[in-house]
Amino acid sequence: MPCPLTLPCRLPSGPFCALSPRHAPDHTTDCAEQTPLLEPTRAVFAADGPLAESQPGYRPRAGQQEMAEAIADAIDARAALMVDAGTGIGKTFAYLVPALLSRQKVLLSTATRQLQDQLYQRDVPRIKQVLGSDAQVAILKGRANYVCPVHLARNLRDGRFRDPKIPARLRIIERFAALSDTGDRAACTQLSEEDPAWAFATSTRDNCLGQDCPELRRCPLMHARQQAQKADVLVVNHHLFCADLAMKDDAMADFLPRADILIFDEAHQLPDIATEFFGNTFSTRQLLELGRESQKIGNHDAPGLADWPGLYKQLEAVAGRLRLALPSGLLRLGLEELLSADAQDVNEWLVDVLPDVDDALEAHLQTLKPLADSSADLGHLYERTQTLLERLRHWHTAFLRATAKTPDEALILWAQTTDSHAQLRTTPLSVAERFAQAREQHGGAWIFVSATLAVGGSLDHFARLMGMQDAWQLQVESPFNYPDQAALWIPRGLGNPTAPDFPDRVAKQAWPLIRRNRGRAFVLCTTLRAMRQIAEQLRREAGDDIDILMQGEAPRHELMKQFREAEAAVLVGSAGFWEGVDIAGEKLSLVIIDKLPFAPPDDPIYRARSQALQRAGQHPFRELSLPQAMLALKQGAGRLIRTETDHGLLVICDERLRSRSYGAQILASLPPFKRLESFAEALDFLKEEST
Numbered sequence: 001m002p003c004p005l006t007l008p009c010r011l012p013s014g015p016f017c018a019l020s021p022r023h024a025p026d027h028t029t030d031c032a033e034q035t036p037l038l039e040p041t042r043a044v045f046a047a048d049g050p051l052a053e054s055q056p057g058y059r060p061r062a063g064q065q066e067m068a069e070a071i072a073d074a075i076d077a078r079a080a081l082m083v084d085a086g087t088g089i090g091k092t093f094a095y096l097v098p099a100l101l102s103r104q105k106v107l108l109s110t111a112t113r114q115l116q117d118q119l120y121q122r123d124v125p126r127i128k129q130v131l132g133s134d135a136q137v138a139i140l141k142g143r144a145n146y147v148c149p150v151h152l153a154r155n156l157r158d159g160r161f162r163d164p165k166i167p168a169r170l171r172i173i174e175r176f177a178a179l180s181d182t183g184d185r186a187a188c189t190q191l192s193e194e195d196p197a198w199a200f201a202t203s204t205r206d207n208c209l210g211q212d213c214p215e216l217r218r219c220p221l222m223h224a225r226q227q228a229q230k231a232d233v234l235v236v237n238h239h240l241f242c243a244d245l246a247m248k249d250d251a252m253a254d255f256l257p258r259a260d261i262l263i264f265d266e267a268h269q270l271p272d273i274a275t276e277f278f279g280n281t282f283s284t285r286q287l288l289e290l291g292r293e294s295q296k297i298g299n300h301d302a303p304g305l306a307d308w309p310g311l312y313k314q315l316e317a318v319a320g321r322l323r324l325a326l327p328s329g330l331l332r333l334g335l336e337e338l339l340s341a342d343a344q345d346v347n348e349w350l351v352d353v354l355p356d357v358d359d360a361l362e363a364h365l366q367t368l369k370p371l372a373d374s375s376a377d378l379g380h381l382y383e384r385t386q387t388l389l390e391r392l393r394h395w396h397t398a399f400l401r402a403t404a405k406t407p408d409e410a411l412i413l414w415a416q417t418t419d420s421h422a423q424l425r426t427t428p429l430s431v432a433e434r435f436a437q438a439r440e441q442h443g444g445a446w447i448f449v450s451a452t453l454a455v456g457g458s459l460d461h462f463a464r465l466m467g468m469q470d471a472w473q474l475q476v477e478s479p480f481n482y483p484d485q486a487a488l489w490i491p492r493g494l495g496n497p498t499a500p501d502f503p504d505r506v507a508k509q510a511w512p513l514i515r516r517n518r519g520r521a522f523v524l525c526t527t528l529r530a531m532r533q534i535a536e537q538l539r540r541e542a543g544d545d546i547d548i549l550m551q552g553e554a555p556r557h558e559l560m561k562q563f564r565e566a567e568a569a570v571l572v573g574s575a576g577f578w579e580g581v582d583i584a585g586e587k588l589s590l591v592i593i594d595k596l597p598f599a600p601p602d603d604p605i606y607r608a609r610s611q612a613l614q615r616a617g618q619h620p621f622r623e624l625s626l627p628q629a630m631l632a633l634k635q636g637a638g639r640l641i642r643t644e645t646d647h648g649l650l651v652i653c654d655e656r657l658r659s660r661s662y663g664a665q666i667l668a669s670l671p672p673f674k675r676l677e678s679f680a681e682a683l684d685f686l687k688e689e690s691t
């Protein structure tokens with residue numbers, strides 16, 4: 001087969017040529033000559049290059065260079081490239097250098113706002129300086145991050161709040177907005193980013209007035225979007241990217257500008273985030289918000305022209321009935337659960353509640369229709385009611401089709417409840433087609449980077465999820481010396497990990513290790529129930545000697561601060577702490593994982609995808625459950641070793657790693673930790689490490 005990407009090259013391909021021409025060992029030089037970005041990229045990372053000049057102690061790292069060169073190739077070939085970049089290779093610089101050298105339009109997307117700020121404030125300026133680049137850089141976040149002058153003023157004027165502290169905090173936000181260049185809540189030093197007052201000072205997609213807004217010129221969100229349109233390098237997050245993609249029918253041309261190079265860092269999170277955004281949600285909360293805002297705006301803009309309190313009461317009543325039609329508690333209910341309620345409930349729900357919600361919204365719409373032209377706010381409320389009605393009808397139709405045994409197989413129909421609210425949701429069975437389509441329409445180079453993309457030595461699983469099986473693949477090993485730096489112990493005799501008292505046994509096993517290590521540990525749990533049980537038991541053991549912090553008892557950043565500052569602390573967490581936590585050095589030298597993180601089999605999305613695989617004659621455990629668990633475990637284990645000088649012990653309390661046939665496969669996907677065989681060895685390891 002000739003080299004598939006560099007046309008003048010006609011040499012036979014080497015074993016990796018289908019992935020990237022430059023990795024074919026027998027014609028590296030010929031292909032390299034065809035790629036204009038390759039040499040400049042190499043030069044930047046060379047021992048005497050600009051990075052070395054600007055960074056005392058710089059040492060070229062083979063993995064970083066290999067990754068940067070592969071990205072340079074992909075940019076030149078306008079190809080899709082997926083890179084599994086082991087922790088510590090310096091992946092950020094590896095993609096920033098070729099991207100900035102290209103002088104093309106770049107869209108950088110990462111997983112969180114904090115990582116966005118880090119890229120925008122620290123990494124991109126640093127590489128710009130090294131390269132002497134004059135690229136214009138901008139950052140764009142979701143709308144909830146920017147002060148909305150309209151809603152802030154409205155809530156200062158006539159907001160009523162259950163929490164009496166909100167009005168004073170809104171005044172802090174008002175003062176901040178008057179002085180701030182960006183209106184980005186992250187820049188407000190007097191108020192936490194998590195403060196509930198922000199909800200009353202920002203807009204939502206449903207209530208933003210868009211181009212009809214009288215405050216458009218003063219609007220921080222619109223300003224940020226204008227800057228984004230002009231930028232050479234734009235830093236966004238996956239939520240924003242997926243929201244943008246979900247809103248478009250055609251190419252990317254909405255609030256994100258067109259880019260030649262799209263780079264997704266922490267790319268392993270993209271399929272799940274896209275699943276959230278590509279679906280449809282109708283909720284009782286949306287109904288109540290619509291009612292409340294209609295009352296507020298109606299009383300102000302059209303007093304006496306409609307029974308505004310009566311309209312609100314009508315929406316409130318149907319929202320309440322809809323919530324009560326579903327079981328109580330924090331639940332995710334798939335079609336099976338929705339249809340397994342007794343016949344009378346289903347009948348009540350279908351025949352009475354949904355049509356009544358429809359009628360109430362239709363009445364709301366008809367009331368607003370003649371008033372829609374009288375003010376921008378009323379016009380917007382009219383459109384918003386229309387949208388809600390469409391979402392309700394979309395779900396209702398899908399539900400009727402499912403009950404008539406003619407379901408839309410591309411959609412997952414489900415509902416989610418909290419104590420006071422209900423959401424009716426549809427989610428795509430797969431996001432692959434949408435991404436493949438976006439890439440085809442948009443063109444350019446698509447680069448996906450993460451430390452956890454590979455499963456069993458291949459990136460095929462991720463490529464399938466993204467609908468990009470033709471993407472080039474590259475795996476770059478971490479430079480860490482894992483056998484010297486870290487050890488893994490799998491305790492024996494803890495029994496069935498699904499038994500109700502299993503968390504107690506985990507806590508009992510963990511405590512002597514935690515005591516020996518003087519805290520400095522994470523206990524990562526697969527369920528909230530196990531997390532609470534383990535934290536409770538550890539608190540009983542620890543007394544006042546070691547702080548046992550638990551997820552949910554304080555905001556995440558506050559817990560991390562307490563953990564870092566404490567002399568001896570343990571953090572017991574669930575899903576939110578398996579990734580995105582970076583604590584280098586001695587402060588975190590013991591990670592205990594309760595059991596293998598398989599998705600709960602009754603989760604509606606997992607179950608529907610699993611059934612679809614079965615229908616297609618595939619093996620759900622092998623194709624879905626196992627790869628997901630391997631990637632999640634790799635993320636959790638990855639909290640332990642963050643730098644070349646870190647040391648630590650990983651304990652996985654799940655004997656299935658030994659007893660089941662898939663155990664060896666999972667272990668092979670982890671970094672090559674030194675294996676310990678007994679409790680005594682584990683204790684000794686901690687002793688050695690702490691002396």
Ligand code: SF4
Nearest residue numbers: 148203208209213219
């Ligand atoms: S356009 Fe108007 S309503 Fe929308 S965020 Fe800006 S100020 Fe608020």
